[in-house]
Structure formats: C-alpha cells, structure tokens
Amino acid sequence: MKKLIYFSIALLFAAIQAKAQTQKDVYLFAYFKNNGEDGLHLAYSTDAYKWSALKNDSSFLKPTVSKDKLMRDPCIIRGADGLFHMVWTVSWKDKGIGYASSKDLITWSEQQFIPVMAKEDGARNTWAPEITYDSKSKLYMIYWASTITGRFTETASKMEDGYNHRIYYVTTKDFKSFSDTKLLYEPGFNVIDATIVNNDGRFVMFLKDETREPAQKNIKVAYAKQLIGPYSKASAAITGNYWAEGPTTLRKGNDWLVYFDKYRDHKYGAILSTDLKNWTDVSEKISLPKGLRHGTILNISHNELKALLTQ
Numbered sequence: 001m002k003k004l005i006y007f008s009i010a011l012l013f014a015a016i017q018a019k020a021q022t023q024k025d026v027y028l029f030a031y032f033k034n035n036g037e038d039g040l041h042l043a044y045s046t047d048a049y050k051w052s053a054l055k056n057d058s059s060f061l062k063p064t065v066s067k068d069k070l071m072r073d074p075c076i077i078r079g080a081d082g083l084f085h086m087v088w089t090v091s092w093k094d095k096g097i098g099y100a101s102s103k104d105l106i107t108w109s110e111q112q113f114i115p116v117m118a119k120e121d122g123a124r125n126t127w128a129p130e131i132t133y134d135s136k137s138k139l140y141m142i143y144w145a146s147t148i149t150g151r152f153t154e155t156a157s158k159m160e161d162g163y164n165h166r167i168y169y170v171t172t173k174d175f176k177s178f179s180d181t182k183l184l185y186e187p188g189f190n191v192i193d194a195t196i197v198n199n200d201g202r203f204v205m206f207l208k209d210e211t212r213e214p215a216q217k218n219i220k221v222a223y224a225k226q227l228i229g230p231y232s233k234a235s236a237a238i239t240g241n242y243w244a245e246g247p248t249t250l251r252k253g254n255d256w257l258v259y260f261d262k263y264r265d266h267k268y269g270a271i272l273s274t275d276l277k278n279w280t281d282v283s284e285k286i287s288l289p290k291g292l293r294h295g296t297i298l299n300i301s302h303n304e305l306k307a308l309l310t311q
Contacts, residue, residue, distance in 0.1 A: 026305050027250055028076075028105075029259075029288075031295035036072035036089070039063050042105070043289050044305055048252050049282075053289035055311045060106065065098050065113040066090035073128040073246070075195075075296040076105075079140070080133060085175060087114075087129040087142055095120070097129040097144060099175060104307055105300070116142070116170055116181050122149035124163070128246070130296065132196045132203075134227040141227050143169035143184050145192035155189055159212045167194045167207070169228070187222065187234045193246050195296065196227065203227050204276065206247040206258060207234065217243035219260055221276060238271060238279045246294025259286070261294040268292065 029043040029051055039059040043051040054060075063071035068091035076086045083101045086108075090098045096115040102108045117123035129144035145165040156164045167185040170178040185191060185205070193208040203224045209216035218237035224230060239260060246261040254274050262269045262283075269283040300308075 026300050026302055027297055028300045028305075028308075029248075029292070029295060029297050030074045030076045030086070031292045032072050032074060032088075033057075033291045033293055036063070036070040036293075039071040040074050040086075040088075041289075041292070041295075042308065043292065044300075044308070048250055048257055049285050050287045051289060051292075054308050057289055057291075060311070061100070061108050063088075063090065063098065063111070065111045066094050066096070068092070068094065071098065072293070073295060075128075075130040076298055077131045077133060077296075078298060080135070080138065085131055085140070087131055089127055089129065089144075091126075093125055095123050095126055097126055097142070101175065105304065106307065106311060112175075114142075114178065116144070116178070117146055117168070119181065120146070120148050122151070123147070124149060125165075127165070128193050130195050132198070132227060135198075137171075137227070139171045139173060139227075140175070141169050141171050141196075142178075143167055143194060143196070145194070152186070155211070157190070157212045163210075164190050165192045165210060167191060171228070184229060185222070185231050187231075189216070189234075191234075193294075195247055195249065197249060198227075199276075201225075203231075205231055206249060208245045208247065209234065209237070215243075217245070219244050219247045219258065238273075239269065240281060242269070244269060248294065248296045250297045250299075257282070259294075259297065 027045045040061040042054045045051045063069045072089040074088045079085045088098045095117040096113050099112045100108045124147045127145045147163045147165050169184040172178045190210040192210045196205045205222045219239040220234040222231040222234050243264045244260040249258045256273045259270045268288050270286045271279040272282045273279045
C-alpha cells in the first residue's frame with residue numbers, strides 16, 4: 001500500500017513538473033515594424049526557433065506619447081508585482097522614453113513619458129530602453145543609450161551624425177518615482193542596445209559595439225556581480241562578419257539563444273551557446289514574421305497565449 005502511495009505521489013509530482021515546464025515553454029517576441037509608427041507587435045513560439053505573428057501582425061498598442069509618437073525597441077518584462085511592464089523608444093531625438101503596464105498584454109495602462117535625460121542639456125537622444133529586475137534590492141533598473149554632446153570625445157567620429165553613445169540608467173520600485181540618471185557602462189567605445197539578464201547571481205550584458213571607424217557593428221558580452229555594475233571589459237565579438245544590432249536573449253534548457261537584427265541584410269540572425277563563450281550560428285534554423293525589427297523576448301503561459309490568440 002505504501003509503495004502504491006509513493007508511486008502515486010511520484011506520478012503526481014512528475015505531472016506537476018511537466019506542466020510547469022510546459023507553462024515555461026511559450027516565448028513571446030515584442031517588436032516593431034518600419035519606423036515604429038503603428039506601435040507594438042507580438043509573435044510567439046513554442047520551440048524558440050519558429051515564430052508566428054499574433055493578431056495578423058497588426059498592432060496591439062498604438063503610441064501616443066512624445067511629439068514623434070513612435071514605439072520602437074519595445075522591451076516587456078513580467079514584474080515582481082505580476083504586471084507586464086514595457087518601455088520603448090518614443091523618438092529619434094527626444095530626452096525621454098515611453099512606459100505602460102498591463103495585466104494581460106492586451107489592455108494597457110495610459111502611456112507615460114519618462115524624461116530620463118531632461119536634466120542633460122547636451123543629450124541628443126534616448127534609444128532602446130530596457131528593464132531588468134533585481135530581486136535582491138527589489139528595484140527595477142531602466143537603461144538605455146544616449147549621446148551627450150562633449151562627452152567621451154576620445155571615441156567621437158564625424159560619421160553617422162557624430163553620435164557617440166554610452167549606457168545610462170535609473171532605478172525605480174514602482175515606475176512612479178525614479179532615481180537620478182547615472183552612467184551605467186563606459187566600455188571605451190560607442191555602445192548601444194544593451195540587454196541584461198541574471199544568470200545564477202551574475203548579470204550578463206549583451207551589447208552592440210557601435211564603433212564606426214574602423215567599423216565594429218557587432219554584439220559583445222560583459223558581466224557584473226551587481227545589476228548596477230561595475231561591468232567588465234567587453235568580450236570579443238560573438239557575432240560574425242555582418243552588421244548586427246538589437247540583441248535579445250532567451251534560455252532554453254542549458255542553451256543560450258541570442259537573436260539580433262542583421263539590419264544591413266534586412267534579416268534576423270541567431271547564435272547558440274551553452275557556456276556564453278563558444279557560439280554557433282543558427283540563423284538558418286530560425287523563422288520570423290516578415291519585417292520584424294528588434295525588441296525583446298519573454299516567457300508567457302499557455303493561458304496567456306490563448307487570450308492573445310483571440311485578438
């Protein structure tokens with residue numbers, strides 16, 4: 001009798017584990033198209049390779065904030081409060097970012113403009129904001145790339161309109177009040193498109209080396225023990241002989257998959273690693289909606305996907 005009970009418990013536990021694993025196996029890609037005029041697009045995948053657009057690849061949320069009213073580079077995370085929190089690029093030349101939250105990825109809060117670079121008179125832009133949550137400090141960190149006129153002149157170039165970015169950040173507990181803006185990462189080169197994930201207590205930053213002369217235009221990696229840094233020297237390029245930007249990553253078992261925009265080639269690429277050191281190109285194995293521009297990937301449940309499929 002005891003053996004039967006133990007066997008039944010083992011089966012139940014295995015079923016719970018299997019269900020939990022299944023719940024984790026839906027991936028959602030938040031992205032934009034064209035210049036971001038029509039807003040948020042979503043695609044899903046159950047294997048992390050083949051992606052299908054939702055809502056016939058039409059917008060889930062149209063942008064309303066800033067003069068330009070764009071919604072480029074959307075980043076969505078599931079917060080500790082259970083809400084989905086999203087930030088995005090509102091303009092090519094504004095001094096702030098967009099923010100909204102949602103319970104279900106369908107109905108969103110009123111959009112807000114967060115003026116994160118307003119105190120910097122020489123700030124020229126606020127690009128590709130992202131959010132990472134730190135469970136130890138219970139803080140959200142929002143970070144982005146900006147060029148501030150007169151800063152880091154040793155790496156300045158006259159090409160590409162003289163942009164010379166570094167990564168800046170603020171922290172918040174509630175997306176209502178924010179810390180002062182600070183410098184997050186100064187790698188000694190023009191850097192944009194940072195995305196940070198927690199890997200068993202070590203923070204991993206994927207970033208784009210934006211150096212134009214001589215051209216780099218590749219993805220690199222840096223590490224830190226704390227979310228707010230300091231971050232290590234950037235690694236050698238982990239992408240190949242093409243221009244890449246907008247990295248976003250997901251974990252599938254022991255595999256790290258990093259997606260990125262091969263923007264000169266007008267297509268997407270992906271690389272795979274188990275140790276964050278040795279990378280294999282798997283670009284030929286992925287399938288994405290036509291016209292997808294970079295954003296971020298997150299996990300959702302099957303029930304959340306069912307609701308999105310009804311839209």
